[in-house]
Amino acid sequence: MIKTTNIKKILRLRYTKPISKNIFIPSVTSCTTGNTSYNNSNNKKILQFNNLIELIKNTKNKRLYSTGPIIPPVLNIQNNNINNLNKNIVLHNKFVTKPIYDGDTKIDPYYISGLTQADGSFNCGISISKSKFTKTLGFKPIFDICLDIDSISVLIQIQKYFGCGRVSVVRSDNSVHFLVSNLQELKENIIPHFIKYPVFFNKLHAFELLVQIVNLMDVSQDLRTKNKPDILRLAISMNSSSRRTPEQMNTFYNVLGIPVDKIPSKIEDKIKTINSKITPAFLTGMIDGDGSFYVIFTNKLKIIPAMKQCYGKNCAPFEEYFKKYLGDIGQVTIQDNIRIWTQKMLNILINNVIPFMDSNTLHTKKKDHYQIWKKVCFTLKDEPKLSKNSLLYLVQLAYNMNKGGKRRKLTKDQYIQLIESTLK
Numbered sequence: 001m002i003k004t005t006n007i008k009k010i011l012r013l014r015y016t017k018p019i020s021k022n023i024f025i026p027s028v029t030s031c032t033t034g035n036t037s038y039n040n041s042n043n044k045k046i047l048q049f050n051n052l053i054e055l056i057k058n059t060k061n062k063r064l065y066s067t068g069p070i071i072p073p074v075l076n077i078q079n080n081n082i083n084n085l086n087k088n089i090v091l092h093n094k095f096v097t098k099p100i101y102d103g104d105t106k107i108d109p110y111y112i113s114g115l116t117q118a119d120g121s122f123n124c125g126i127s128i129s130k131s132k133f134t135k136t137l138g139f140k141p142i143f144d145i146c147l148d149i150d151s152i153s154v155l156i157q158i159q160k161y162f163g164c165g166r167v168s169v170v171r172s173d174n175s176v177h178f179l180v181s182n183l184q185e186l187k188e189n190i191i192p193h194f195i196k197y198p199v200f201f202n203k204l205h206a207f208e209l210l211v212q213i214v215n216l217m218d219v220s221q222d223l224r225t226k227n228k229p230d231i232l233r234l235a236i237s238m239n240s241s242s243r244r245t246p247e248q249m250n251t252f253y254n255v256l257g258i259p260v261d262k263i264p265s266k267i268e269d270k271i272k273t274i275n276s277k278i279t280p281a282f283l284t285g286m287i288d289g290d291g292s293f294y295v296i297f298t299n300k301l302k303i304i305p306a307m308k309q310c311y312g313k314n315c316a317p318f319e320e321y322f323k324k325y326l327g328d329i330g331q332v333t334i335q336d337n338i339r340i341w342t343q344k345m346l347n348i349l350i351n352n353v354i355p356f357m358d359s360n361t362l363h364t365k366k367k368d369h370y371q372i373w374k375k376v377c378f379t380l381k382d383e384p385k386l387s388k389n390s391l392l393y394l395v396q397l398a399y400n401m402n403k404g405g406k407r408r409k410l411t412k413d414q415y416i417q418l419i420e421s422t423l424k
């Protein structure tokens with residue numbers, strides 16, 4: 001039975017569900033005219049396009065994947081490289097297309113890296129599996145970006161961008177993750193991105209170790225077994241904030257037959273400087289991840305809009321770029337392992353921060369907070385001494401933004417009461 005549907009619908013279908021390994025585009029010559037169709041005979045779905053090149057042009061696909069078993073050859077297709085594409089299609093007659101950008105997705109690659117700097121991680125799971133006589137150590141390298149559930153659309157866009165991975169919701173803490181743990185996808189989709197658009201400091205350290213792990217795992221079974229002590233050392237050196245105990249690490253080495261006195265030291269994170277460029281889009285990703293636009297309502301009825309950015313305590317060199325893009329350096333405080341940069345000066349917010357944010361789009365829920373916050377800034381600029389009516393207007397507008405103003409001492413009604421009783 002053949003079901004006909006149009007290309008757009010198929011592509012939308014694929015965005016919500018990663019393409020399965022048994023979808024094939026047989027070859028250009030065997031494609032019939034007309035729309036895309038499924039053929040469910042032999043348990044294989046066959047996608048047929050009347051003109052594959054048209055499809056690639058129309059949907060701005062930049063990659064074609066073979067669905068051959070295990071290691072699909074990846075072809076990077078440039079728009080001006082159609083001849084090359086034809087040659088490749090003759091070579092491999094089984095393909096699925098994976099879009100790298102779709103028409104309405106304008107997510108900057110640097111933004112993705114900036115968001116990863118704030119809310120992403122490169123990690124490697126370590127597990128022990130037991131059989132009757134032996135214990136075996138297993139490794140699972142993972143790339144992960146975690147956001148609040150209300151920003152799930154950003155992760156779906158990022159999934160489209162990479163053309164792989166899964167988006168998974170964790171109901172218990174209202175978070176959503178974009179996860180890639182498939183070795184080939186890490187190698188072909190994730191690693192090339194972060195080589196071209198790097199992250200910095202501890203994230204770069206973890207990424208560099210992930211690259212080595214993937215290389216050590218992407219070999220024959222025998223060689224991989226031989227590589228396990230090296231993989232283990234890399235895996236436990238990735239994140240200093242890891243919750244693994246020294247006892248657990250001893251146990252891992254023990255499974256590999258390495259006694260406690262022979263355990264190598266962790267690989268130190270020695271990255272202290274910024275060695276590649278930080279673009280406005282990168283900074284925007286960082287702000288979308290760990291930045292905040294908020295409004296302080298004091299008991300003396302003063303309203304103070306502010307912006308803050310959190311980042312690792314070893315990441316102070318970022319501040320030079322905050323200054324470059326966002327004006328005056330503001331105020332830096334340190335809490336536990338986090339540095340917090342804060343800007344409360346209204347003229348800097350108006351003259352530097354707002355123009356920057358207006359030309360560099362936020363993608364998470366924060367973009368709504370930003371719009372409210374911006375109104376507060378402009379109201380205060382126009383009316384430095386707020387009238388009672390303007391005060392009430394700003395309370396209605398901004399008091400409960402950012403998670404409903406949960407952290408405030410007074411509820412919104414109590415604050416309105418305070419205004420009413422102070423300014424009769």
Ligand SMILES: [Ca+2]
Pocket residue numbers: 118119289290
């Ligand atoms: Ca965050």
